[in-house]
Amino acid sequence: MKLPDIYGDWRIMAGIVLLLLGSVNWIIGLERTREYSRIIADAAAAPIPNNAYRSFDELEPDNAVLEPFTAEQRRVSYATARMDYYHATFLTGEALMSIGLLSMLAGFITIIQRDARRAIRRVRIQSASRGS
Numbered sequence: 001m002k003l004p005d006i007y008g009d010w011r012i013m014a015g016i017v018l019l020l021l022g023s024v025n026w027i028i029g030l031e032r033t034r035e036y037s038r039i040i041a042d043a044a045a046a047p048i049p050n051n052a053y054r055s056f057d058e059l060e061p062d063n064a065v066l067e068p069f070t071a072e073q074r075r076v077s078y079a080t081a082r083m084d085y086y087h088a089t090f091l092t093g094e095a096l097m098s099i100g101l102l103s104m105l106a107g108f109i110t111i112i113q114r115d116a117r118r119a120i121r122r123v124r125i126q127s128a129s130r131g132s
Helices: 005-008 010-046 069-129
Strands: none
Touching: 005 010, 005 069, 010 069
16 A cells, blocks of 8 residues: 555545544534533523513513513523534534544555455466466
């Protein structure tokens, strides 16, 4: 097996690209998921006052009736959405890495089989030339 055999096989090259792309997605997704889950955990630890018990007449004129979230609830909602996005990125990275590894494995098996066939042919040719 020589270096041109390795970079000449499309399975190995595609596997390397998928492996690199997947590892970057995996690392970024993992770090960002952890970051946003910490934000959500910190917000869950702090009690949020619930103003839903007040009737419509008790609301102040400057209070927006149709705005259901407080600033903290909105921040947690955005953090949850971002965490979900980066969790999908993390899972996509895992899938890309798995596909890349399988592709590289198939490529290396193909190269090894090709090398073995060449070696067997070479041995047969040498033994045939000695026998004649």
